[in-house]
Amino acid sequence: MNKYSLCFISFFFLFFFMLINFFMVIYFIMNNVSMFIEWEIISFSSMNIVMSILLDWMSLLFMMFVCLISSSVIYYSKSYMKSDLNLNRFILLVLLFVFSMLLLIISPNMISIFLGWDGLGLVSYCLIIFYQNIKSYNAGMLTALSNRIGDVMILILVCWMMNYGSWNYIFYMEFMKNDYSMKIIGLLVILAAMTKSAQIPFSSWLPAAMAAPTPVSALVHSSTLVTAGIYLLIRFNMLLVDLFFFKLLLVLSGLTMFMAGICANYEYDLKKIIALSTLSQLGLMMSILSMGYGDLAFFHLLTHAMFKALLFMCAGVIIHMMNDNQDIRIMGGISFYIPLTSLCMNFSNLALCGIPFLAGFYSKDMILEMVSMSNLNLLIFYLYYVSTGLTVFYTIRLLMYLMINDFNLLSLYNLYEEDYIMLKSMFVLLFMSLISGSLLSWLIFSYPYMIYLPFNMKMMVIYVMFIGLLLGYYISNMGIFFINKFLLTYNLSMFLTLMWFMPSLSTYGFNFKFLGFGNKLVKNIDMGWSEVFESYGLYNILKNYSIINYMYQLNNFKIYMFSFVLWMMIFILMIML
Secondary structure, X not given: OOOOHHHHHHHHHHHHHHHHHHHHXXXXXHHOOOEEEEEEEEEEXXXXXXXXXXXXXXXXXXXXXXXXXXHHHHHHHHHHOOOOOOHHXXXXXXXXXXXXXXHHHOOOEHHHHHHHHHHHHHHHHHXXXXXXXXXXXXXXXXXXXXXXXXXXXXXXXXXXXXXHOOOEHHHOHHHHHOOOOHHHHHHHHHHXXXXXXXXXXXXXXXHHHHHOXXXXXXXXXXXXXXXXXXXXXXXXXXXXXXXXHHHHHHHHHHHHHHHHHHHHHHOOEHHHHHHHHHHHHHXXXXXXXXXXXXXXXXXXXXXXXXXXHHHHHHHHHHXXXXXXXXXXXXXXXXXXXXXXXXXXXXXXXXXXXXXXXXXHHHHHHHHHHHHHXXXXXXXXXXXXXXXXXXXXXXXXXXXXXXXXXXXXXXXXXXXXXXXXXXXXXXXXXXXXXXXXHHHHHHHHOOOOOOXXXXXXXXXXXXXXXXXXXXXXXXXXXXXXXXXXXXOOOXXXXXXXXXXXXXXXXXXXXXXXXXXXXXXXXXXXXXXXXXXXXXXXXXXXXXXXXXXXXXXXXXXXXXXXXXXXHHHHHHHHHHHHO
């Protein structure tokens, strides 16, 4: 089979599946239909093993977006990964990743959710270590260990669901709502979602996962791995609204949004800046979800997936053009060399900022206006609006470094024109980044949201964006050293740069405390006393007995005579005593 044939087959299959999903979404929304399908795989001794599938407007719409983005990413990979000898292996891993996500989306059953959830974690590890260097291995291990915590929570949840006689959580929502165990289920689901969606204190793995190839980053950080936790919370939203843990999640996700916005302004790695912007948007989705607006979180999840995948694809083209260099300080003036990619990048960046009538505006503006209407304290209100300003801040900084500043590479490079295979896939997502906001607002909300606010409150989003734009422009010209010199101390700027020291806590702290303790347990128990008294000790006893038994089985006359004499002597001694 040709190196590229699997690429084409995968692309056409996913694109065709996306079209089928699109027509089904229209039908399901117009007729208000949901389908619950059960397939009995095996039945024995009054026990049934059943595969359940839930098809409603939400799962179908999400599947449509996942298939569209993954088909574009696979088509893009045909050119991006063309020099890789293992292209087919890469495509198969991406397909496994997508199928794990699809299984998670359509599952109303905790067992199949766990299969999809664990599949995402396992395949993401394989994709992150794809380039096989020490940095990739470290990033892969950090990702895998962080996500293991969430996997264990889902596993405990599967065990806890045995209380209800079935794992189909969809049937027990009303019952669980009034049940004492709702708090346990709620806590487990929230912890699982926090690890998968990288909320504080599990945030450090998300920028580290940038060690993966860029097409993987485009897929992982837009619609698959990081959104799995949000999707699970949307499904369980009815249970969780009144919980105290949800209020705690609101604070943590607001802080995640704020922290990621600040760190992105200190970062110089192109892919990590976009990863931190993903973290910021995940915090926004998680926080609005914590307030009980599941539909709004889902709306922003879908619009964000489009422009974020496009942003990563543009970053991939730029990194290729810069001879695999990711430092934005050596870039500049790229709009002269790759104008079409720069156009896509500018549109996706503006959609991320929430510029009116692009995809991000419809969801982000509605979220912020609902926040303005809600009964919230000043801290949460501050976190929302400052984080929105920071989004514009780091976006303008990125555009200044990439587009407006002079080209900064020290040696001469052959800057080539764009690759049209990459451009085709990028233009599909560009089109969706332009129309998906208005399209989804008509599809998801059957009635118009009319939000009445005073003029200044209504314009608050525009004010914050404008302030962020000005600050981004001026401070990019002055340089980050100006801020550190006049506004921040060295220690504080280190704290803000290094994600509030979370990577250190997740690696060194985790290693010394938990893994060190585990190492002592293994050394003293598994390889120590347990080895002597159980496995190795038992082995020695059995070995010695088997040697004696073997000697008897040889029918050796001398042994029989010796044992006979021995037994006779013992017998005589016993009589004499």
